[in-house]
Amino acid sequence: MKQNTDILLLMICLVLSCSNKKEQTNLNINGQIISPTNAVVLSSEIQWEKLNPARGDQSPQAGTIWGDRKGEVATGFLAKFVDGFSSPPHIHNVTYRAVVLKGQIHNDDAEAENMWMGTGSFWTQPKGEAHITSAKGKENIAYVEIDKGPYLVKPIDEAFDDGEKPMNLDASNIVWLGANKTNLIKSKSKAEISFLWENEGLQGLFIKLQSGFNGAIESDGSVFRAVVIDGELNYELPQDNDAKSLSVGSSFSSSDKAIHKITNNKGTSVLIYIRTNGTFKVK
Structure with missing residues (x-):
């Protein structure tokens, strides 16, 4: 009987061990992302077409981001x-x-x-x-x-x-929350958040980054999409440390745990719209 109990305990330990390893597969010992899923779409790369072709030249143009x-x-x-x-x-x-x-x-x-x-x-x-x-x-x-x-x-x-x-x-009329109002922003970070909507595990929000911001948005959702609404920011792709300049209409995204390194050195604030099904923090 004791042997059967020992075998059962061993199996439970193995299952827990595998589960923990699965949760950590995308992080190394220093907490860095092993296989980053970060991606960028520049506004200059967007392909435009008529949203309502029946209206001819008066038709709005549509450019798919994702x-x-x-x-x-x-x-x-x-x-x-x-x-x-x-x-x-x-x-x-x-x-x-x-x-x-x-x-x-x-x-x-x-x-x-x-x-x-x-x-x-x-x-x-x-x-x-x-x-x-x-x-x-x-x-x-x-x-x-x-x-x-x-x-x-x-x-x-x-x-x-x-x-x-x-x-x-x-x-x-948008209400902004700073580091003194929400724990989603690191203390003294030059950032503010405004929550817009929430539906079936997804949420949409604005993040405003003040001039001089030099930090990151850390996210863990399988859905994370961000669009630059106003201003211009520098975004560093972790795959090759390539710095991209993201103007209005540009976007960045990820589909797993991610660190989005961002700087705003343009002298004006940057407004970003975010859609995600996970948690995040501005640091």
Whole structure:
């Protein structure tokens, strides 16, 4: 009987040992990432195409950052509008979230007065709800994100109420938390956080890095995607210590534990939008 007990204990120890090793497979003895999954997409690398070809030259342009807006997967893409653009009333088959990068954008029902949202403003558009989108400015760009595709434009006679409510959050109304308000920011770090949404294990937030920031965002999610909304930062790829300059519309990501080394030496703050299913800390 004792022999059987000893065998059972040995098996349990082996299982626990294997489990611990699995958790540490991407970290070396110094806590460094062994096989980094960090990746960068520069705004200059984005391929643009017409978002709604039926509108010809008046169609907004779309540039995919990640995913596939024509497929069934979660996707993030940039949408570009000409000055004076105004869509007819329409609906979408999926809910989307969006952030203004450049210019001014209005998004609401057809009867609403214009509420122009500038850089760093955030809005949501529920699926099935009739609305219009307008833009004014020399250059108008927004980051658009869906949790599942495809992303389609449909007529208002197919409108439906899914119970969701839209949100328009102007940049001037965003509430920022510093190191004295959240433990997600290291003490004395030149950074602030604003939480935007949370849904089914995912969350979206803004991180603002002040001029002179020299540190890192440490993340552990299998989903971590960050888009530069305003400003410019330097990002160091750990695979080869290659430094990349990320301008507005550029992005960085990872799919495992990661250290995102960042510096901001441009003299102005940098605003980053982050989507993740894990925890993170700004150091």
